[in-house]
Amino acid sequence: MAVAASARTNPLREWWWRHQRSISPYIFIAPFFVLFAIFGLYPIVYSFVLSFYKGFGYGPKTFFGLGNYIHLGADPRYVHAVFNTTYYAAGSVFILSPLALLVALAVNSQFVRWKAFYRASLFFPVVTSSVVIAVIFTLVFDQQFGLINTFLSKFGAGGIGWLTDAKIVMPSFIMLGIWNWLGINMLYWLAGLTGISHDLYEAAYTDGASRWQAFWYITVPLLRPITLFVVIQAIIGSYNLFAEPLLLTGGGPSDASLTISLYLYEQGFENFNVGYASAIAYTMAAFLLVLSILNIVLFRGYRTSEY
């Protein structure tokens, strides 16, 4: 029996030995594609189909056409969520990113010592989990005893409802976002800055350029590819804002800090309104795609107009 078995496997082994070099690469990359098929491709398709259906949980679902999408436009909570998320994204792009560039320029400057120390200490919030960050900011934002209001009270101010005032809650989350992500954005900019040759600056200074001119005519144009990257990352990252509003405000007060991810979670995993949640997810994906494309177009437009 054993002899028969080995006789039967031997040709197979031989065949394998001869062909393994052409077959192996497919086997090597297979785990990714198998996992992607199950946990990526199928969900993308199924979620798209689901977005045209009405129904809860695992129960029967009825075809709803564009109903979910039409309903979205009239859903004030969804409109809130889109507004708040966009507001946060705008804060990331127009405040966080330029601030990170300033910090990167400072850290990159010849006048600064302890560069590694600055890099590391500004970076550690990036590797801290969103749950821990939410806990930290309960202490920072608390209206009575929080760090900020305690500090402000020394100057006679304070009492600000960082998380309870509907007008202030999103700026509070933008501040939290800056604290959280300054380090990684600084690193992106630093990667761009170290790629610029020193000779360019030497040449410019010999020609009598000022520091400001060197920054404006050398640094800024040469940072353009990194700028594109930083902005896209900031936008994509903004749409992931979830754990902090979930734990700090629950999306309140009165939906003033409801984000798209949070609303999607509420609809899909608390109300089990799965068709509607899928529609939310798809509009979000479309947003991200449009923003990314718009960004690329804008940056290309800038370049062609200059040369």
Next chain:
Amino acid sequence: MDTQVSVDQVTKAGERARTQLPRWLAPGGILLNLALLVLVAITAIPYLYMAFGAFKPNDEIFGVPFTFWPTQPTLKNISDLVSQFEFGRWFLNSVIVAVGGTILQVLLSSLAGFGFAKYEFRLRNVLFTIMLATLLIPFQVLLVPQFQIIKAFAWFNTYQALIVPGAVSAFSIFLMRQYTIGLPNELLDAGRIDGASEFGLWWRVVLPLVRPGIAVVAILSFTSNWNSFFWPLIVTTRTDMFVLNLGVASLVGPYDYQYGMLLSGALLASLPVIIVFFIFQRQFIEGLTAGAVRQ
């Protein structure tokens, strides 16, 4: 003419600073360093305040007068956390998920990276492009169906649900391919002549040589597994299957008058990754800026 003079003066001042004093002691340098120190303080103080709070009794955390250092340091919060909640179990779950996920990530991504880097095969470039394109998919689009797949597999409250879906990422494969592509082909051919199988080549020749890449992938994978929250929130409901993040988050709701426990939980949940970060900074920076430098 005026500007010309001032530029010269600036240059001269710079020259003087270089020859006489260290640059960071020049007036501009002191200002810059001060500004950065203030920024570091703003970054560090909230975290330190949380960390010190973990050792304060409840009435000192939110109370008058405000204290930064604990005035009566206590370990009661941590011992309460361990005795009243399944904190040890949460910690163990996080370790299992982060370590298991990291081992799988390292092995599978280096295998695939080797496949993409060192073999010519039909559809290679197409498959590689498809793989990179998957990075653009927002994970939120996948959540609802993934939830139902986990249900269909009966994987709720299991380690495989927490580990398998993210076991190998396109980004890790991309990184490993970058580290593998530079290996000399002669090494592989020499191995083949010595009778190594293709799999054996990967295990015995490639893996030992791509250790820098493995370090980067392992550290990024450990961090993202340790920090993940959204996915565990969806696939675990039993408190004994919570990972640390979920456990700490569960303390926020009904128990938030017990801030001491919440803070000590957050401190213990954040320490492992922060320690790993301070040891392996270079690898972190290398991995996280790989996407930016590629541009």
